[in-house]
Amino acid sequence: MLHISISKFSDSDDESWSSVSDIGKQVCGESLTKDEYLRVEGLYVKSVIKFAELAGFGFRIRELEDRRGLIDDESPYFDLIDCKVKLCGGDEVSIEQMETLVRLCMREILWMRFENSQGCYISFGYDFYMHFGFPESMKLDPENLAFGELTA
Numbered sequence: 495m496l497h498i499s500i501s502k503f504s505d506s507d508d509e510s511w512s513s514v515s516d517i518g519k520q521v522c523g524e525s526l527t528k529d530e531y532l533r534v535e536g537l538y539v540k541s542v543i544k545f546a547e548l549a550g551f552g553f554r555i556r557e558l559e560d561r562r563g564l565i566d567d568e569s570p571y572f573d574l575i576d577c578k579v580k581l582c583g584g585d586e587v588s589i590e591q592m593e594t595l596v597r598l599c600m601r602e603i604l605w606m607r608f609e610n611s612q613g614c615y616i617s618f619g620y621d622f623y624m625h626f627g628f629p630e631s632m633k634l635d636p637e638n639l640a641f642g643e644l645t646a
Contacts, residue, residue, distance in 0.1 A: 495613065495627055495628070495629060495630070496627065496628055496629070496630055496632075496634070497625065497626070497627045498625070498626045498627075499619075499623055499624070499625050499626075500538070500541060500623070500624045500625075500626070501621075501622060501623045501624075502534055502537075502538075502622050510522065511526045511531075512620075512621035512622055513602060513621070513622075514531060514600070514601040514602065515602075516531075517531050534622075535597060535600050535601075538596060538600055538622070538624055539593050539596050539597065541624065542592060542593075542596045542616055542624070543589060543592065543593065545614075545616060545626050546589065546592060546616075548632075548634055549610055549612060549614040549628060549632070549634075550610065550612055550614075551589070551610070552586065552610040552611055552612075553586070553587055553592065553608040553609065553610045553614075553616065554584055554585060554586050554587070554608065554609060554610065555581060555582070555583050555584065555585050555587060555606055555607075555608060556583065556584075556606075556607045556608065556609045556615075557583070557605075557606060557607040557617075558581055558582075558583050558604070558605070558606045559604065559605040559606070560581060560603075560604055561602070561603055561604065561605075562598075562603055562604070581595075581604075581606075587608065592608070596618075599618040600618070600622065602620075605618055606618070612628075612629065612632070613627075613628065613629045614626070614627060614628045614629070614632070615627040615628075
């Protein structure tokens, strides 16, 4: 099994934003805007969709932590139309659902691990870290998942 971690941080980042809650805060001398946050979040979504395409789809929810009922503040839900989607471990997710679920994970509202029958997985860490796993036989080039030079 091979594992790849993706992060928006570079080795030179000494102070950068790491959460949806940083929107409006001063980071590196500038205020983090909702537009910039969404731009970066969108890059993560694209990486997940690309990986799902390369891995042959068929991803199911294997582990799930749902904090939607525990968050009083509605602000992390901006720009999400179907954030009330019902979830259950073992459910297969469509690409459309996956986009929303990834956004909810990046916003620290959900945590989950997706897996498919080929042995591939996608999971999420704190501070904008995302992890992919796949069998060596898949011959996946990690550069196909990276979203290039990204600094925030």
